[in-house]
Amino acid sequence: MHMHKYEKIWLVFGGITLIVFLSVIGVSAFAMGHHPPSDMTTIDPEKVKETAPFDDPGLKKIGDNEYEAVMVAQAFMFGEPLEVPKGATVHFKVTSADVVHGFSIPGTNVNMMITPGHINTITHKFDEAGEFLIICNEYCGVGHQAMSGKIEVN
Ligand code: CUA
Incomplete structure (x- = not known):
């Protein structure tokens, strides 16, 4: 042609x-x-529970009133409530075991997107005592509205 x-x-x-x-x-x-800036480190999203540090989630004291909070977000929870003393600096390390979730603590500047396959980190110093909620602000399914976690600062 x-x-x-x-x-x-x-x-x-x-x-x-x-x-x-x-x-x-x-x-x-x-x-x-x-690729939000907080998720530089990658992880196999299929093997979250076998991959350190997510094989042993929770709060670890790493210094003088300084903690590391390892959390796995999944439909529709963030894990066990955390309890820290007033003035504690908490380094959050969060990944997702399923879909994209939000991780926001109202009243603080903690607000990040939790993407499967990434370790999302953010640090916050809890200067005031009280009960703080962790809420999911990314739509993730039928239980999205009920997805929350708790941090007690004493
Ligand atoms: Cu998790 Cu919305």
């Missing part, structure tokens, strides 16, 4: 436009949510 020279040019031009368009979409999707 004979193709007119201009038709060929337009075909190539269309192809290039499509590639540029798809790259732009791919790059923005990548930048916008798939």
Whole structure:
């Protein structure tokens, strides 16, 4: 089949436009949510419970009123309630065992997205005593509204 020279040019031009368009979409999707800055470390999402430190979740004292809180978010919970003394600095290490969850502690600046396959970290110093809620602010299924955790600061 004979193709007119201009038709060929337009075909190539269309192809290039499509590639540029798809790259732009791919790059923005990548930048916008798939890799938030808090999740530099990766983990096999199928083996969360066998992978340290998530094989032994909970609170560990790592210094002078300094703690590491290892948590696995999954439909529809964050694990056992935590209890820390007033003034405690808590380094949260959180991953998901299933879908994307939120991890937000109202009244603080703790707010991150928990993506399966990543270890999401954030640090907060609890200067005031009280009961803090951890809430999921990413829609994750039928139990999303009820998904919460608790931190007691004494
Ligand atoms: Cu977990 Cu919404």
